[in-house]
Amino acid sequence: MGRRSIIGTSAAVVAAMALSACGGGADSGSSDTVRVTLVNHVWTENIRKALPEFEQQTGLKVEVTQLGEDQLSDQYNVKLNAGADDIDVMMYRPLQEGQLFAKNKYLADLTERAKESADFDLGDFQAAPLGATTYEEKVVGIPIITEQQVLYYRKDLLEKSGFSAPPKTLDELKTQAAKIEADNPGVAGFVARTGKAAAVTQFSSFLFSFGGDFVDEAGKSAVNSEAAKQAYAYYGGLLREHGPANISTDMSWSEAMAIFTQGQAAFYPEANSLYKNATDPAKSKVSETVGFAPFPAGPDGSKPYNVPSWGLAINDASKNQSNAWKFIEWAAGKEQTLEHQKAGTPGARTSVWENPEGIATYPADMADAITVSLANGVGHDRPLVERVAQAREIVGQPIVDAITGKDAAASADAAHEAFQKFLDDEAR
């Protein structure tokens, strides 16, 4: 290459870089493009289909980034830490990251915008979910999806073993699981999440129904209470005795759901918001035979969690906040919430639950199960702390210890000590 052509090439490169730099200039200030980061979820699939309607109404353009749960969390950690302004609207987990994000001032204060908008009607939201997206009396997020725990079960297997109804109590659950397992070689009586951190949320309903909680009223660790020890031993023991053979201790919902939908387990306690995975024939071999029941009662009654699993918030560093709000106003508005509810994603608005249309599309037994959960539900499914990831690992240790056959009570005592230290640390 001659000298002249080198110079020519360099000049072209420099020019190209200068041009692309100009392209970046549109980032500052208000923009017609709203950049929205969403998680892989049924809700997201549906909102994407409805987007053209919003774009037509407002003349705005929506740019969606869609990620898996872990990748989403990593992305927020990197971008929000750096103060990046290229996320306007963010879908986040109020109970997992809410406190941390709000404390670090990553979330814009939405109180005024939400209260001023008459159509939006902030008063329509259920108190518990909205409480979870409120930090120091400021509304920093809008709950869009709520979750209640229900019991997924196989109608055909129950019938075959001579049971006319799903278990009403945890004792019955154990008996039925054992009988079905004995009657059907190769089928597990029970499957549930087993990963140390992943299992905590689904374990929480067992804990509450045994009469326990992660933290007591005085704010002290309660994971070694008598009730908690029984709950750990029950959950781990059920998986150990009647779970799948060679059980892995890494399962989150996708692995456990796969075992259930492949027809290899009879009972599966899980969040109702995932029920489409079991009823969709494309994803599930048991779509015809799956049934749903209210969470079985323990010594303290049936106390499943009822929590806001996802919310929408605005990145505090975004320079496009008023357009970002327009998106939230629409996506979490009454109309869209009803649409999502009809499509199988439980919402956080009172109006959609009161509307008969709102639950008409649910399987009848699912609708009944949800009604029970809404009545006795507990508003959290994990310790309500700032560093949730650590806390989940601590309180989840006795679960995996119980699954692998270690002494659940001793493990709960050890977890109690570690958790109390963690709480003291956090209070400092």
Add this chain to the structure above:
Amino acid sequence: MPAVTAPERAPRGASVMPDTPGWARWANDHRKWLFAAPAMAFVAVLIIFPLAWTVYLSLTDSAGSVRAESEFIGFRNYVDVLSDTDRFWPAVARTGAFTGVALFFEVVLGMAIALLLWRPFRGEKWVRVAILLPLVATPVAVGMMWRLIFDPNIGLANQALGWIGIGPQPWLAGQHTALPTTIFIDIWQWTPMVVLILLAGLTSLSDEPQEAAMIDGASAWQRFRHVTLPLLMPTVIVAILLRGIDALKTFDILYATKGRGGGSFHEVETLNVYAYGLSFDYNEYGLSSTVLILFFLIIIGSMWALTARRKGADR
């Protein structure tokens, strides 16, 4: 006798025409710095600055958000980490075991395969392609594939064991079998790279020493042990160096097969996975920087030890 004088040094900028402007003369005088400047800036911005920042972070209690206020706490993080027998030291041991075992098998197998492929034979091309295939697969896809094969209930591995009458194994799901299984996957994926490097070394060896040894009546093993191996040693050390550093830093296979934290019992949590968990799960940026700096020192240390051996071998 005329006094011997040193030839007078040309005045600065003398080689440039007298009417050249001042900046051109300055540029000409400093040309070695000017030409090196882009590369130096690159190194400074992308390596030195992040490293210095990590060192600084490791001396603070930064947590939650790196933009939040943090306190300078000296070496307290280092004391905490180095006295942590719960997560840190087991992670160091796992990193060492993973790298040591994987590297040993990769080099031995790699050498054997390279020797087999060294001499031309029929269908050589196809065999080479087949052997190099694992190398070009993406590690995450590889992790997912092996996860399916090693699934304790529906996986191929347990079915195959069943055919020869061995009961099902937990593989990746077992507390004590997970690390050996991930080591196996690493060996499967990376032996081809060692083959490639060694094969390149073998083809560059001249035939004469081999022929001389053959005439002297050396057996095949003797020829390998006393002729091929010593001549190939520099290449072997390069292969160990490259693969060793890579194996120390393995993340993708472990993350794809066991997820965050290396499983519920941290059974495959190496230093890299641990540091990732500290920053992305726990948001403990100070602690995680400390682990990373210590990890960095371990890598530098092992590299230094290997290159020192290499120099010894060259002598």
